Amino acid sequence: MEKETGMTRTVLITGAAHGIGAASARMFAESGDDVVVTDIDRDAAATVADEIRAAGGTATGNFLDVSDPEAWQALSRELRAANRPPAVIVNNAFFQVGGAAHEQTEDDWSKQLSVTLSSVYRAMHTFHDTLTEARGSMVNVSSVHGVLAWAEQPAYAAAKGGLISLTRQLSVDYAPHVRVNVVLPGAIQTRQWNHQSSEDRELAGRQATLQRLGTPGEVASVIQFLASDGASYVTGASLLVDGGMTTTLGA
Template sequence: MRLQDKVAIITGAASGIGRASALLFAKEGAKVVVADVNEKGREVVQQIVSNGGEAIFVKTDVSRGHDVKRMIDKTVEAFGKIDILFNNAGIFEGGSVDQTTEENWDMIISINLKSVYICSKFAMPHLLKSNGAIVNTASVYGLEGGPGAAAYCASKSGVVGLTRAMAVDCAPKVRVNCICPGPIDTPMLRTLSAEDIKSMESQIPLKRIGKPEEVANVALFLASDEASYVTGAAYTVDAGDTAT
């Protein structure tokens, strides 16, 4: 087992990539903290426990420091340490700059980018003790522009930049990397029309939408000791989308 006896916090773990990662990390021996504002995170914990793993759910608004600190404290209280932080929580709201309200801008930046800073800040003392790892979910839109997604692109570009800054600041004790997924079959993607999804698939070299489990596999690698010489990297999981 690649994460035997490791303690992993996964934000946004009630669905999508976070849920798939929580199940996979637990299967690989990790004790998992499912952190999400969505109560469906409890169902993820139940599934992990029914499969013989260890997990707890902590309802958390990752954009609020006091909520995150409470989640970190509960993690240490339950498991005694933190080895892995997977900053995965995120939202998507479309709109060009002129279409984006100030309220929406603040919300997207807060949940997608500020949360990475807050969670990393409060987890860092524990990660330094354990020589741990941070994995952040960015996006291919963090590497290249996309139409009608100004705030989202800005937030995910920020995640890539923050990942690289933390990788330098936290070395050699803590490794920090990010994943840049392309279109993945998650609740976020399902807000698009079937026509939009088909159009998206036609432009991707592998001609299909990715599965959350395929991103979880990369998160597992980056969180594990197999990636012991990897830090400051932005891994694309996009079926060749950014290669075109």
């Protein structure tokens, strides 16, 4: 549902225990939404929800393995029983394994596509009716990996690129009641960078036109915009949130 004054939406966010997902959860809650903080890390999801409630917001931390159809059905039963049908879904969960194609196992490949790409299908399959009834919105989190190539990321790139095409398709299939858009973050300061060298972080910053890494909140604010009345005529859009990285690198 496009949010109106005094109305509370339920916003479901996957991969919401850390990074962009957690920042999005806090931002939606600050604006008065009821947030379902989901993650495979149950304890971390609960911590984010606790922090939101401590700040005066409304949220629950819920376990969700986005690669498991049964987990989606269990969450659906729980939310419907609690009269919390999602009006907005933010698909942020991902899984990443490095290595060239011949170095990745079938399980590596399949899990990356299941968590990052097929989870969006599962989200719409599970909650298409609540999104439609609410005239709601879905925002998918892709990556500049969907339009640029770095070494040894075949499944991740395929999944993130597929999200762009899937977003366009869903925006057609569920129009006019549900808007579906996708954001493409660049190098964002999340825990993924904890495993990278300072040299790699500095290089990523230099590759952006703005000469720095982005923050999770800077992506979250765009996600929140796409789910708002301010974007009521925006659907099927792919919005770069990359500090100009794709401009600098020539995508």
